[in-house]
Amino acid sequence: MALSLLERVQAWLFRALMGALFGLFQALSSRTCDRRKLPPIENPLLTLSAVQLARKIRRREVTSLEVVQAYIDRIQEVNPLINAMVKDRFAAALQEASQVDKLIEEETGGEEVLADRLPLLGVPLSVKESFALQGMPQTTGLVSRRGVVAVVDAPPVALLKRAGAIPLGVTNTSELCMWSESHNHLYGITRNPYDLERVPGGSSGGEGSLLASAGAVIGVGSDIGGSIRMPCFFNGIFGHKTTSGLVSSDNQHPPVSGRFEEYLSLGPMCRYAEDLLPMLQIMAGPNAHRLSLSEKVDLKKLRFFTVPHDGGSVMTSPVDSQLLQVQRQVVEQLEADLGVKVEEVMFHELRYAFQIWDTYMGLPDDEGAPPQRFGDLLGTPGHPVWPVWELVKWMVGKSDHTMAAIGLAMIEKAQPAAAPASILRHKEKLQREVEELLGADGVLLYPTHPNVAPKHHHPLFRPFDFAYTGIINILGLPVTQVPLGLSREGLPMGVQLIAGKLQDRLPLALALHLERSFGGWRDPGAK
Numbered sequence: 113m114a115l116s117l118l119e120r121v122q123a124w125l126f127r128a129l130m131g132a133l134f135g136l137f138q139a140l141s142s143r144t145c146d147r148r149k150l151p152p153i154e155n156p157l158l159t160l161s162a163v164q165l166a167r168k169i170r171r172r173e174v175t176s177l178e179v180v181q182a183y184i185d186r187i188q189e190v191n192p193l194i195n196a197m198v199k200d201r202f203a204a205a206l207q208e209a210s211q212v213d214k215l216i217e218e219e220t221g222g223e224e225v226l227a228d229r230l231p232l233l234g235v236p237l238s239v240k241e242s243f244a245l246q247g248m249p250q251t252t253g254l255v256s257r258r259g260v261v262a263v264v265d266a267p268p269v270a271l272l273k274r275a276g277a278i279p280l281g282v283t284n285t286s287e288l289c290m291w292s293e294s295h296n297h298l299y300g301i302t303r304n305p306y307d308l309e310r311v312p313g314g315s316s317g318g319e320g321s322l323l324a325s326a327g328a329v330i331g332v333g334s335d336i337g338g339s340i341r342m343p344c345f346f347n348g349i350f351g352h353k354t355t356s357g358l359v360s361s362d363n364q365h366p367p368v369s370g371r372f373e374e375y376l377s378l379g380p381m382c383r384y385a386e387d388l389l390p391m392l393q394i395m396a397g398p399n400a401h402r403l404s405l406s407e408k409v410d411l412k413k414l415r416f417f418t419v420p421h422d423g424g425s426v427m428t429s430p431v432d433s434q435l436l437q438v439q440r441q442v443v444e445q446l447e448a449d450l451g452v453k454v455e456e457v458m459f460h461e462l463r464y465a466f467q468i469w470d471t472y473m474g475l476p477d478d479e480g481a482p483p484q485r486f487g488d489l490l491g492t493p494g495h496p497v498w499p500v501w502e503l504v505k506w507m508v509g510k511s512d513h514t515m516a517a518i519g520l521a522m523i524e525k526a527q528p529a530a531a532p533a534s535i536l537r538h539k540e541k542l543q544r545e546v547e548e549l550l551g552a553d554g555v556l557l558y559p560t561h562p563n564v565a566p567k568h569h570h571p572l573f574r575p576f577d578f579a580y581t582g583i584i585n586i587l588g589l590p591v592t593q594v595p596l597g598l599s600r601e602g603l604p605m606g607v608q609l610i611a612g613k614l615q616d617r618l619p620l621a622l623a624l625h626l627e628r629s630f631g632g633w634r635d636p637g638a639k
Contacts, residue, residue, distance in 0.1 A: 150194075163390060184202050184206070187281075194312070201281050237330055238283055238323065239283065239319075240331070241284065242285050246263060248281070248282045254287060257492065275394045284299050284318030290517070292314045294313070301568065305321055319331040323382065332395075337582035338561075342561060350593060352591070357588075359377065371476070375588070385624045409618055416452055418557040431563075434605060438607070442607060445626075468542070519575075590610070
């Protein structure tokens with residue numbers, strides 16, 4: 113259905129206003145351009161997947177100590193540029209790597225026993241700072257939580273450690289994981305390795321930036337509005353948002369409330385597609401059997417669909433022509449490789465994606481308990497934040513919070529108490545249509561974001577573009593984010609691969625195929 117003249121005028125006025133405001137912001141900003149480049153990767157150990165590294169370690173072709181040291185060296189080389197890792201545990205990691213090497217020397221059961229029992233033995237891991245990692249800070253970027261240290265491991269972190277992975281440290285997030293740029297006044301701003309003037313996304317932006325820089329091989333992210341997929345898209349790596357409820361969300365900050373458990377998904381982030389499935393198998397723990405991940409996927413027997421954009425929402429930017437083109441290239445590649453027909457479809461309700469996400473995030477749980485308010489959480493442990501006062505303090509450089517967090521708290525105050533009935537109807541219709549289309553054998557291509565990685569602070573002037581990812585959280589569907597080469601600006605491009613509930617293995621299998629066709633992750637230092 114085409115946009116009405118009024119809707120087109122509204123969209124033009126909104127985008128023109130936001131563009132003018134960002135131009136004014138840029139003109140008033142005193143920041144100087146950062147033209148530094150990441151150094152290229154020189155150690156070949158940094159170009160191997162976690163699966164390959166684990167195999168080499170088990171076979172004694174390389175020691176865990178050598179691998180961990182290689183990654184520590186790389187972090188020390190790139191982190192001053194990208195500011196992705198906010199606290200390391202290098203000494204402990206080296207000690208654990210030595211213990212791994214000793215275990216392998218003493219193992220009498222052979223490589224297969226180790227592979228079955230400890231599939232990630234000796235492999236370095238990075239962890240988003242919002243997850244509890246014993247002995248590491250867990251502030252989620254809040255100055256008021258400075259000094260908070262995790263005393264336990266979050267369940268997915270514990271499972272990865274139990275599988276033999278060695279955490280190197282924790283990475284930066286946006287405040288309370290609720291913004292598309294990883295920036296806070298405790299740790300500072302994280303940068304995109306392909307262009308230090310660009311955002312790495314949020315809230316798992318520290319993970320995305322570090323992984324893309326080859327400062328880690330595998331990482332852990334969480335996603336309630338695109339917090340795995342946007343960083344993976346902006347940084348040119350792979351990530352997977354699981355079917356909702358499969359990976360435990362315990363021991364995260366902020367804790368889930370309201371109906372957040374239905375929308376929040378935890379999942380793997382990595383540079384190589386072959387690491388996604390084994391990581392998910394581990395992280396899902398007792399729920400892994402529900403996904404049938406060991407079941408072979410025949411891509412030629414799947415049905416494929418493509419949606420090029422959201423239909424022209426007033427709230428979101430138009431999809432960049434380069435992203436439209438690369439998605440068409442994926443369609444052509446699939447049709448040529450697999451002998452399938454990819455059908456282009458549209459869903460009218462996608463133009464209400466932001467309103468649906470915003471409405472459902474505010475709904476109470478089944479017992480009537482509303483979600484914790486963002487402004488209240490901003491002040492923890494202490495009094496709730498008064499956003500107008502924080503705005504005044506921000507204007508004179510005295511606030512502990514970013515403009516993004518203050519703005520979100522202000523918007524929250526203005527939200528209606530009751531959910532609009534029309535939005536509830538739009539969501540139910542979209543849910544029904546998408547689930548009926550996908551069934552148990554369908555995969556849908558959909559843009560991750562309207563544009564490649566924007567300049568720092570630009571999301572303040574395009575705040576609703578995350579709706580391309582956020583709507584999939586509300587639908588509760590599994591999504592794999594796949595890189596698709598670089599744009600004219602040398603920035604990563606990509607696409608979301610969406611499947612029906614519990615069909616996570618389908619987009620994971622397709623990700624492997626597209627990695628071979630489009631080249632996967634690219635070294636940002638080799639540009």
